[in-house]
Amino acid sequence: MTGARNAMVLDAAVAAVAAARSVTVLCHVQPDADTIGSGLALALALERKGVPVAVSFAEPAELPASLRTLPGGHLLVAPADVPLEVDLLVVVDCGARSRLGALADRLPGAATTLVIDHHRANDGFGTVDLIDESAASTTELVTRLLDAWGIPIDADIAHCLFAGLVTDTGSFRWARTGSHAMAERLLATGIDGAEITRVLLDTHPFSWLPMLSKVLSTAVVIPSAAGVGLVYALVRAADTHDVGPEEVESVIDVVRTTAEAGIAAVFKEARGQNDRWTVSLRSRDSAPGAADGVDVAAIAGLFGGGGHRFAAGYTTYGNAVDVVQALVTELG
Numbered sequence: 330m331t332g333a334r335n336a337m338v339l340d341a342a343v344a345a346v347a348a349a350r351s352v353t354v355l356c357h358v359q360p361d362a363d364t365i366g367s368g369l370a371l372a373l374a375l376e377r378k379g380v381p382v383a384v385s386f387a388e389p390a391e392l393p394a395s396l397r398t399l400p401g402g403h404l405l406v407a408p409a410d411v412p413l414e415v416d417l418l419v420v421v422d423c424g425a426r427s428r429l430g431a432l433a434d435r436l437p438g439a440a441t442t443l444v445i446d447h448h449r450a451n452d453g454f455g456t457v458d459l460i461d462e463s464a465a466s467t468t469e470l471v472t473r474l475l476d477a478w479g480i481p482i483d484a485d486i487a488h489c490l491f492a493g494l495v496t497d498t499g500s501f502r503w504a505r506t507g508s509h510a511m512a513e514r515l516l517a518t519g520i521d522g523a524e525i526t527r528v529l530l531d532t533h534p535f536s537w538l539p540m541l542s543k544v545l546s547t548a549v550v551i552p553s554a555a556g557v558g559l560v561y562a563l564v565r566a567a568d569t570h571d572v573g574p575e576e577v578e579s580v581i582d583v584v585r586t587t588a589e590a591g592i593a594a595v596f597k598e599a600r601g602q603n604d605r606w607t608v609s610l611r612s613r614d615s616a617p618g619a620a621d622g623v624d625v626a627a628i629a630g631l632f633g634g635g636g637h638r639f640a641a642g643y644t645t646y647g648n649a650v651d652v653v654q655a656l657v658t659e660l661g
């Protein structure tokens with residue numbers, strides 16, 4: 330996106346939020362800190378402007394425990410309570426309509442739709458598309474919007490924005506130019522960055538440890554796969570009854586540390602539907618044999634999924650052996 334085009338889109342986004350008399354903000358299914366942080370930061374700004382606003386996500390029914398610590402939770406509503414018609418619908422951190430789940434049916438009822446996102450595959454399904462894949466987090470784009478709109482960033486809004494930044498950069502492991510400057514600015518509002526990070530990224534119930542033990546015992550490494558090596562593990566539905574989605578999602582962060590593999594995959598079996606799997610993929614940016622790393626968003630795309638160059642995912646169906654074999658075959 331060119332600078333001039335960027336500025337025009339930002340102006341259009343500001344015009345959309347400034348003119349709105351009612352707003353719905355939709356986050357993606359299985360919400361993470363970037364989508365909820367983006368949604369609540371924007372909603373807090375709208376609330377301060379006196380604009381009626383509701384934030385929602387289609388599933389699961391409950392917000393993961395760690396995300397309940399974000400300010401602005403009083404603006405969250407159940408999917409059934411999301412109005413069918415609204416002046417402005419804002420979609421945050423969703424690379425595709427399908428990431429809205431059942432709430433995608435609210436898109437036609439909005440006079441204006443604003444899409445704010447940093448996923449490369451996003452084809453722009455809004456009236457206004459504030460999409461920039463160079464942003465480290467969607468909260469970075471929300472920060473740009475609030476700045477252009479002239480909204481002061483107080484500690485509550487900063488907390489939400491920091492939550493998306495610190496999680497999407499993996500505690501600044503994948504920080505980009507500007508990430509640290511944004512963090513510095515948010516921390517200057519007085520928020521406790523260390524505590525926010527600990528709650529979001531470094532805290533699990535004890536039941537996580539036995540779950541991890543079972544899952545890691547399934548790990549397999551194929552050093553020759555795709556020329557860079559693949560490591561994978563299986564999360565069986567039966568092993569996840571005592572833990573929340575955050576514990577399941579964190580498995581990939583252990584598996585991806587394998588030195589012998591440039592690509593990591595975790596196959597997560599759906600509860601109550603044992604032939605359905607969601608697959609997380611990670612790529613190292615300097616894997617042996619691939620100086621720039623393997624583009625896992627492209628691999629996920631082959632299975633109907635998507636994401637970012639170094640972090641992506643897809644949904645697939647079959648027994649454990651077949652879903653693993655399909656990925657191994659594709660990687661070659």
Ligand SMILES: [Mn+2]
Pocket residue numbers: 363364422447466467497
């Ligand atoms: Mn994100």
